[in-house]
């Protein structure tokens with residue numbers, strides 16, 4: 001695979017509810033081995049973006065634009081076929097079967113056939129998330145918020161995706177756990193897996209991502225390598241907003 005070809009690339013991606021444009025992204029690309037953070041205020045369009053990349057939306061908006069995975073156009077495919085190509089989404093709040101055990105939840109996520117990604121088997125999952133190994137016979141409903149989030153990420157990794165979309169994996173977690181979860185996310189990223197991470201906590205995102213995208217009212221206000229973005233006044237504003245909250 002040519003290293004110059006983005007793993008995930010969107011062009012002219014637009015989502016509109018009636019006259020209200022919720023998302024308008026001329027271009028967004030994620031390189032192989034890259035962890036890209038998406039930050040922005042409530043309602044900025046972060047969830048709309050990751051959902052649109054997967055081809056899913058709340059309600060019935062008009063969606064248009066191109067989405068490419070490893071250079072192949074997937075923008076016209078329904079979500080399950082995008083997943084089959086190697087694009088996985090862990091939605092806000094995770095996606096697990098509450099009545100099933102941890103082990104059953106993992107077994108229900110089948111590795112994709114022919115993926116260029118690396119499907120994680122149970123041993124790899126347990127090495128990454130020892131807590132899930134300890135809790136494998138417990139129902140998902142009995143897990144803590146953080147453990148459930150780990151399970152949702154682990155289920156996505158079972159597939160062997162090329163690109164993983166994570167919508168606020170740290171939401172609702174204690175500050176200490178937020179850093180843990182994001183460090184784990186950082187550890188997942190490598191030549192066969194790129195990650196787009198939506199994160200409300202700008203400070204926590206800056207600590208782990210390679211590149212940051214700042215969304216405002218559905219548009220990219222600024223983006224760039226984290227070293228440059230951390231001094232961007234617009235990011236500092238977000239920081240200060242956070243500090244004041």
Ligand SMILES: Nc1ncnc2c1ncn2[C@@H]1O[C@H](COP(=O)(O)OP(=O)(O)OP(=O)(O)O)[C@@H](O)[C@H]1O
Pocket residue numbers: 017022040041042043044045046047048049058059060200
């Ligand atoms: N079903 C819908 N109908 C109408 N407007 C919608 C719908 N879903 C989302 N929107 C609008 O799209 C915009 C973006 O919402 P989105 O949920 O993507 O924001 P977000 O950045 O993820 O916010 P948060 O951090 O609060 O989750 C908002 O203005 C929202 O009101």
